[in-house]
Amino acid sequence: MAGMSVTVLCPAGRRVNVKVTPNTSILQIIEEASLKQGLNPDQYELKHLRRVLDSSSNVRHAGLPNRCQLEMVEAPVLRSPASVSVHIATESGLRLVHDFPCTTTLWEILEYHRENSGVGEEFLPPVESGQEVVLVYAMRRITCPELAKVTLRTLGLIGGKCMLRHSVQSMSSAGCQAHVSSSLARRPVHHPELEEEEKLVVENDAGGHSVAPKYPVPHSRKEENYHSQEMDVSMEEIPDMPVSAPPVILKEATPAVPSHSSAECAVPLDLTTMSSPQKMPPPPKVTKLKSVSHLVNHQIGDHNAIVFSMADAPPTLTGDEDDAFFQLTAEEVRRLYKEQRRALIELQEAPLLTKSMRDMEESSKVLTAMSRYPITHLRIHFPDEHVIQASFKPTDLVADVINFLRPFLACPTADFSLSTRHPHRTLSPSTTLVAADCVPNARLYYEGFPAEPPYLSEDTLAKKSSYSGACSSLNSMNTTKTRPLGISDKGHTLSEPSSSSSSRRKEEALDLGTRPHASDGRMTGTVPKVPKWFKVGK
Structure with a gap:
């Protein structure tokens, strides 16, 4: 988000461009815009669309996009600075609480607790120790060079309470964010068949060609370097092979193995040459789970009432899907695009309904x-x-x-x-x-x-x-107790009418569409009345 900026519309009608970062507080934007226009920042608030922004929040948590339009509106109550209750949570579980003015810097807060709170020297280590203090507030890391410059007002705090995370890190690990857990690793799934195949040693057949196992065996870094030296075909000659794939030895051309499905296979294919086309591994056998609990059915009253416990339900067997399972194929993308186009056309061509027509439609449903x-x-x-x-x-x-x-x-x-x-x-x-x-x-x-x-x-x-x-x-x-009637995607509908009734309705609709209006006497086919005084001449 480098080079991010917002445009502030001031009360006088002037527009001010303010450069911001995701950690810039809303109060900083107000103060910078007010400073350029000579306004009192305590009298105004920022408004994005129809939402008044919290002055203690920052750009990241306010959800402001780049180059957005902000409007300065007059605050209902004058913003008056007050003391801030600062809570510092240390790595040892100690929490330090004290009130400070909003103009106090973070370094002054740390020095106050080192002198008056009875914490050790490790709370604020000297520079010679090779360690530094890191404070985290609202996903913003503040290190030693910034502690003496950043005040509570800079963070958007002019009152109330705040929580700061305190940690001591070495100078070499300054790029690591404090108190942020790493992403959880995916739980490995053990397949007995794969483990047995990995234990097998690849042997050469009588023709001297290498035979690959059913499933690919992961190679170590040394083996990859060894194979890369013996590779006979360069990567430029294989346009379909991804660059990130491990090197493969290709000794002779092999016939292509037909794919069993249009989607990508979950198990990667081994491209090592073989003397004969290798058959795909058979699909795993699906065994039906036998019912663990017996059929116990006791009615406890009217309405066929039955009481049971969800704790007796059999566990749901769910396996970890591969990343290829969540990737859309070209056919699936085309089908989703067609469905969206169809839904958009239905919305655009849908007739306007009055309230009585909507009520009638709901009642019919x-x-x-x-x-x-x-x-x-x-x-x-x-x-x-x-x-x-x-x-x-x-x-x-x-x-x-x-x-x-x-x-x-x-x-x-x-x-x-x-x-x-x-x-x-x-x-x-x-x-x-x-x-x-x-x-x-x-x-x-x-x-x-x-x-x-x-x-x-x-x-x-x-x-x-x-x-x-x-x-x-x-x-x-x-x-x-169900009736053989159809259900549509939009709601409950009756079954389709028979062919004779549908054809009869089509004929009636066609007759009504082509029949002229009754107000036109010339097209109705009726003989007009002749007045008595009119006589047809010979």
Whole structure:
């Protein structure tokens, strides 16, 4: 972000260009612009678009782009400097707290704590020791040369509290940022088959050609240097080979191995020459997991209610994907581009709808959902991982669900509510399930008293079913009580009409489109009335 600048529109109508960095505070921009125009910086604030910026923030945290337009507006309250409560967190876990004026430099703050706080010499080591003090505030590193120049007001602090991270580093490691953790390394995945292949030694066959293992074996730096000396073909003769790839010995031309898929293969191909085309390794066998828990299904009341625990659910087996998995192929990019173009055309060509037309469309969606799904399935999750699964009608109210849950609670008279997540939305008791977008199924969450378990009564927990039993009960209801109607991408729609009815509707639409207006008497085909006094001459 070198060479970053912002343009400040002053109250007199003049524009001031201020050069900034990501660590420049908003207060510094106000003071520099006010100094050029002869204004009092304590009377103004900066405004970006419709947002008033915090004077204690900096350019990085304010989200200001390069060459943005800022406006100086009059502050509702005059900004008056006050003392700042400075908290210094050391590497040993010690926290030093004291109030300082906003004009105090950071070096004066360190000297005050060295003399009055009882810290050792390592808190502020001398220059001869080869170490220096580093303070970090809002991702900004301040080293020894800057400590005597930077004041609290320079950081945008004229009141309130602040936290500074203190660390002592050697002069050689000045470029390392203090108190910033390194990125977590990816957990290695052990493959027994790969380890066995890596242990195999590459032997020469009878023809003298080198035979490569199924999977590439990582080479050490010495082996790479050895192979680079023996390479017969230069990198210029291989245009498709990336430069970062390890050197490969090519002794003779080999026929190309056809690819099994258009996408990039997750396992890199070995380009070492072979006497015969090597077959691709067979895909790993996928074994179905056997059901760990037995099918235990106990209904606890009406609405096919079942209580179970999510702790009994089998663990989800997820493996680490390779970086090639997240890279889009050319076909996927073309498909995404076509979908975006189609969505943009639909938005541009969509007709304007009045409020009554929008209400009618919403009501039609609701009626279609009610006819498509006569039953909606709900799962009410409690904070202790217990779940009550029940079935309701789309026209039932949220209050009916709340009253249904009360007999199963440890405290039936408790005041609670039901909500959804992503986004978080508390459901009103007077709302129907179809209006609350809980059709055909929904996941609701219990919120309210009591704040700690148990939430369900002992009698309810005694009839707890297994996770597999709850899933099988839900699948059985889905297969028997759904209607063979279609669903579109935009919402719930009925099935497509038959061919005869669709053709009839097309003919009617064509007839209506070509039929002339009834107000035109010449085109209606009706015979006009002849007045009595009119006589046709011979």
